Amino acid sequence: MTNVVSGGYSISAKTVVFTTGDAGSALTITCTLDAGGGITDVVEFGVDANIDYDSLDIDHTASLSMSVTRSFPATGSIVVKCRSTDAATASRTRITAIKVDSVTRENVTG
Numbered sequence: 467m468t469n470v471v472s473g474g475y476s477i478s479a480k481t482v483v484f485t486t487g488d489a490g491s492a493l494t495i496t497c498t499l500d501a502g503g504g505i506t507d508v509v510e511f512g513v514d515a516n517i518d519y520d521s522l523d524i525d526h527t528a529s530l531s532m533s534v535t536r537s538f539p540a541t542g543s544i545v546v547k548c549r550s551t552d553a554a555t556a557s558r559t560r561i562t563a564i565k566v567d568s569v570t571r572e573n574v575t576g
Contacts, residue, residue, distance in 0.1 A: 467544040467561045474569035477501055478533040479546045481559040483511055485526035493552035499532035499561075501544050507532040535569045 479499045492514060499507045511528040532546070544563060548556040 467563060470538055470542045470544055470563060472538045472540050472542075474535070474537045474566045475501075475563045476533070476535055476566050476569075477544055477561065477563045478531065479544075479559065479561045480529060480531050481546055481548065481556045482527065482529050483548060483550075483554055483556045484528075485513060485550075486553040486555050493550055493554065495528075495530075495548060495550045495554050495556075497530050497532065497546060497548040497556065499534055499544070499546055501534050501536040502538075502542050503536065505534050505536045507534050535566075535571055537569045 477499065481497055483495045483497065485493060485495075493512070495511045497509055497511075509530045509532050511530060513526050536542075536544075544561050546556075546559050546561060548554075
């Protein structure tokens with residue numbers, strides 16, 4: 467998403483990832499929602515090579531969701547990037563940015 471006008475936003479993203487490599491291969495898919503300025507959310511999906519997913523009739527597909535808040539001081543961009551340790555595809559990626567009056571960020575533990 468490019469040319470996001472300055473201001474505060476509540477941003478969410480969703481993407482569907484699936485493996486395209488050999489069955490029985492372990493892999494990790496990592497996706498990042500990046501709103502610039504060091505504001506990111508990261509989510510991972512892992513497939514264990516020791517589980518016979520085919521015999522369980524389970525595919526290697528996951529819907530991954532991410533969210534951040536961000537105040538853009540000037541026009542900015544929002545992107546979703548995914549990488550994988552083996553063959554995989556991301557599709558149906560959506561980014562939603564809702565403009566808000568103000569943004570408060572607080573780190574929490576747990």
